[in-house]
Amino acid sequence: xxxxxxxxxxxxxxxxxxxxxxxxxxxxxxxxxxxxxxxxxxxxxxxxxxxxxxxxxxxxxxxxxxxxxxxxxxxxxxxxxxxxxxxxxxxxxxxxxxxxxxxxxxxxxxxxxxxxxxxxxxxxxxxxxxxxxxxxxxxxxxxxxxxxxxxxxxxxxxxxxxxxxxxxxxxxxxxxxxxxxxxxxxxxxxxxxxxxxxxxxxxxxxxxxxxxxxxxxxxxxxxxxxxxxxxxxxxxxxxxxxxxxxxxxxxxxxxxxxxxxxxxxxxxxxxxxxxxxxxxxxxxxxxxxxxxxxxxxxxxxxxxxxxxxxxxxxxxxxxxxxxxxxxxxxxxxxxxxxxxxxxxxxxxxxxxxxxxxxxxxxxxxxxxxxxxxxxxxxxxxxxxxxxxxxxxxxxxxxxxxxxxxxxxxxxxxxxxxxxxxxxxxxxxxxxxxxxxxxxxxxxxxxxxxxxxxxxxxxxxx
Amino acid sequence: xxxxxxxxxxxxxxxxxxxxxxxxxxxxxxxxxxxxxxxxxxxxxx
Numbered sequence: 001x002x003x004x005x006x007x008x009x010x011x012x013x014x015x016x017x018x019x020x021x022x023x024x025x026x027x028x029x030x031x032x033x034x035x036x037x038x039x040x041x042x043x044x045x046x047x048x049x050x051x052x053x054x055x056x057x058x059x060x061x062x063x064x065x066x067x068x069x070x071x072x073x074x075x076x077x078x079x080x081x082x083x084x085x086x087x088x089x090x091x092x093x094x095x096x097x098x099x100x101x102x103x104x105x106x107x108x109x110x111x112x113x114x115x116x117x118x119x120x121x122x123x124x125x126x127x128x129x130x131x132x133x134x135x136x137x138x139x140x141x142x143x144x145x146x147x148x149x150x151x152x153x154x155x156x157x158x159x160x161x162x163x164x165x166x167x168x169x170x171x172x173x174x175x176x177x178x179x180x181x182x183x184x185x186x187x188x189x190x191x192x193x194x195x196x197x198x199x200x201x202x203x204x205x206x207x208x209x210x211x212x213x214x215x216x217x218x219x220x221x222x223x224x225x226x227x228x229x230x231x232x233x234x235x236x237x238x239x240x241x242x243x244x245x246x247x248x249x250x251x252x253x254x255x256x257x258x259x260x261x262x263x264x265x266x267x268x269x270x271x272x273x274x275x276x277x278x279x280x281x282x283x284x285x286x287x288x289x290x291x292x293x294x295x296x297x298x299x300x301x302x303x304x305x306x307x308x309x310x311x312x313x314x315x316x317x318x319x320x321x322x323x324x325x326x327x328x329x330x331x332x333x334x335x336x337x338x339x340x341x342x343x344x345x346x347x348x349x350x351x352x353x354x355x356x357x358x359x360x361x362x363x364x365x366x367x368x369x370x371x372x373x374x375x376x377x378x379x380x381x382x383x384x385x386x387x388x389x390x391x392x393x394x395x396x397x398x399x400x401x402x403x404x405x406x407x408x409x410x411x412x413x414x415x416x417x418x419x420x421x422x423x424x425x426x427x428x429x430x431x432x433x434x435x436x437x438x439x440x441x442x443x444x445x446x447x448x449x450x451x452x453x454x455x456x457x458x459x460x461x
Numbered sequence: 462x463x464x465x466x467x468x469x470x471x472x473x474x475x476x477x478x479x480x481x482x483x484x485x486x487x488x489x490x491x492x493x494x495x496x497x498x499x500x501x502x503x504x505x506x507x
Contacts, residue, residue: 019473028464065464072465077472084477091481100487151484151505187486333501336469340502341480345473349499355487367489412473413500444500448468455468 002036002079003409004029007449008315013078014448016409020077021336023452027057028065032078035069040079085400088346092398096391097147100350101138102357102368105130105168106159110195112230115260115288115296118159123372128360129164135171137381138358143182145384155189157357157368162196172208191215191258193227194239194246202246210254214243217259218271218285225264226296244279252281256330259285262296266305269313276320276327284330287439289369289421298435307442314446318453334413334447345412351419352378352394352429366394369420394419397430404432410441482506 001016011029013022024032034049035041046066053062072078107118108127139154146152154175156168168190175186187210194214205212216239217223224234247255257280261268268285275283287306290297298306313329320326339345349355352366359371362381370376379386399405399416417440421433484505 017473019469019471021468023466023468025464061464068462068465071462072467076474077467080474083474087477094481097483099483102489149483151486153487330501335501335503337471338503339471339500340485340504341476341506342473343476343481344483344485344502344504345499349489350487351489354483355489415499447501451468455466 001082001407001409002032004033004036005445007311007445008318008453010449010452012445012448012452014409015072015078015080016412017080017082017084018077019336019339019412020072020080021448021451022072022078023455025065027053027061028069030056031062031065032069035079041070041073084342084346088343088398088400091343092347092395095147096353096395097149098142098145098354098356099149099151100153100155100355101142102155102157102355103130103135103138103171104158104357104359104368104371105135105156105161105171106164107360108163109158109160109193110163110229111160111193111227111235113193113227115226115262115290115294117289117369118371122159123359125372130167130358130360132167132170132174134358134360134362134381135167136174137362139171139175139178141381141384143178143184146184150183150185151187152184153187153189155191157191160193160195161190162192162201165196165201169204172204176208187211189213193235194242195235197239197242197246202249205246206250212246212250212255213284214239214246214255214257215259216240216243216257216275217261218265218268219274222261222265222271223259226260226262240278247280247282256282256284258330259283260288261285262288262290263298263302264296266302267309268306269309269316272313272329273316276325281327282330283327286331287436289418289424289436291424298439300435303435303438306439310439310442310446314450318450321450321454322457331443332447332450334444334451336451342412345415346399348394348398348415349418352376352391352397366390367420369418370423394429401430402432404434404437408437408441410437410444413444414440476504479506 003014011024013024013032031053038045050062106129107122172188189211190209191213220236223236227235257275272285287298357365357368357371364378365371365376399411402416405411405416419429421436422431423429425433485502
């Protein structure tokens with residue numbers, strides 16, 4: 001399977017099953033499309049295909065391009081077959097271990113963000129803070145169920161985790177005290193709205209947190225519209241100086257400013273560039289997940305506008321990179337040489353299997369997005385998993401279990417997408433959320449285009 | 462090659478033998494909490 005597209009002046013051919021990415025000239029682009037329309041390379045059709053293209057391009061060049069295509073096919077980097085289905089089915093049968101927990105350290109929040117999937121921090125339940133005892137039991141559960149995995153990840157999430165800061169610090173200390181005993185390495189991360197961020201928090205985070213996600217949506221009016229305090233005042237002016245100071249204190253690394261865009265700011269590239277112009281170098285801005293019918297929900301008719309925004313952002317980033325003003329946009333990051341193995345790419349995000357969320361009172365859910373939906377309650381940190389059948393359902397969920405993914409070029413990049421989104425929109429964790437898929441595909445195309453531009457500029461130097 | 466420039470040398474099919482150690486980062490623990498992005502994670506078993 002191949003995927004072809006043109007973006008920002010580049011003609012790109014992605015060989016889906018090998019992951020090879022080829023930048024080609026127009027002749028080769030048309031030739032590969034011709035071969036693909038015929039069902040793939042076939043020596044019996046070669047002469048007719050060369051003749052067809054020779055009506056448009058010089059025959060000598062068509063033959064030359066055809067020879068190059070044949071070389072790539074022989075090298076298994078073009079028109080490569082998908083041979084992974086039996087492999088991934090066997091892989092998924094292996095016993096799984098838990099390696100990452102999302103600790104809902106506080107089901108409470110000092111903001112009242114309009115799009116909050118956590119219902120203003122309370123996850124449609126009552127306000128609650130996780131006690132040290134529950135958090136400790138969660139870390140013990142993680143260590144006990146992590147098998148041979150050495151790297152364990154714990155994200156302090158909310159609500160707003162800084163509303164339960166002492167417990168965060170105590171749990172980090174407890175985790176560190178267990179590392180040598182069990183030959184484990186904890187990677188702690190934190191997500192915060194910044195309201196309570198101060199020098200003491202910063203100093204602790206810089207020492208202990210492998211990554212910190214700072215929530216900000218972009219321009220002041222966009223941010224304040226969706227992320228007000230409970231009494232309605234905007235939070236932008238309070239948090240921006242704190243976030244800038246924080247980012248600088250970490251050397252502009254190991255953090256992301258993370259925003260959400262909605263139907264109200266379809267021109268979201270302005271928000272990304274606004275964050276870059278403020279001085280942030282690690283940026284993640286992604287589409288809101290909302291119930292259909294919400295006034296801020298992304299609609300199908302918004303897609304052409306959003307595609308144009310991604311194109312604009314990608315072109316701007318490619319240009320800024322050449323001018324030494326580069327920044328990272330999380331959803332355009334792609335690792336062409338050191339990226340994940342095919343097992344990782346095909347087995348999904350790990351929700352419900354290697355990644356679990358823990359509520360303030362210790363209940364386990366497949367991920368943060370399912371918290372509060374009793375149908376997905378798995379057990380708790382003291383008794384462990386008691387509803388293995390729900391975990392098994394998540395374990396079976398991979399790209400070959402999703403009909404739409406089988407024919408999608410993006411399956412090795414998104415890994416079948418978010419199970420919670422799929423469930424929210426189709427009622428099935430093995431479904432697909434179409435609007436999310438379209439946006440994901442566009443982001444991948446842009447990310448690859450940026451790599452093409454970088455490679456061209458490297459060749460030119 | 463005159464007509465084709467390949468951007469990467471690593472092939473997915475070559476990761477089948479050594480892959481699957483599971484030490485790499487969980488995708489939702491990085492900077493996305495609402496959209497699954499796996500292709501940008503790094504391998505920790507190079």
